[in-house]
Amino acid sequence: MKITLLQNTTLDITATAIRTCWQSFDKSDQGGEKDLKLIDRVGNQFKHGSTLEHLFYTFYISGISRACLQELARHRIASLSVKSSRYTIKELKDEKRFELFDDRATKYLVATGDDMVDDMSLKALENLRLVLNEGISNDKAKYCMPESYKTELTWSINARSLQNFLNLRTNKSALQEIQNLAHNIYEVLPDTHKYLFKDMVGE
Secondary structure, three states: OEEEEEEEOOHHHHHHHHHHHHOOHHHOOOOOHHHHHHHHHHHHHOOOHHHHHHOEEEEEEEEEEHHHHHHHOOOOOEEEEEOOHHHHHHHHOOOOOOOOOOHHHHHOEOOOOOHHHHHHHHHHHHHHHHHHHOOOOHHHHHHHOOOOEEEEEEEEEEHHHHHHHHHHHOOOOOOHHHHHHHHHHHHHOOOOOHHHOHHHOOO
């Protein structure tokens, strides 16, 4: 998978939002240490998480499975624009027959490391290719797509929801792929923002 941070709100916006409540603008150090500590104190320590909703991040995520996408979609306070299978599934039509252990499949499928599961996913990929080449419409053919089929998306989320996402999805009980996704998302955050999330990230 590949994660790219496309844009993010600057921390001074969040500090301004917090200072709006007490009209304490005169105490700001214009995004300096005082403002950074204020954001952590109010947003994290005092649990006024709504103040963190002014802080947004937009990521481009590629190379995750549809199974992982389904997990990601459970985080409702976020916006997803996803690669359309309806318009892009034709990428498979011109491929030659997929055989077991076919390296070409890595372009389309996320491997689990379990040989039997990965073999069955490859068979499903070949079945999908056959269906497409029978002239069946993309809208119907996509019902044959294996959950391991790769997709990509643009994902926007506020800091409060991102904290929840990182807390839940870096947990060892989460799907391994979304654990990897969550850790990678944390890693591409600006270094100056990571202090707001570090306590939410599991090992």
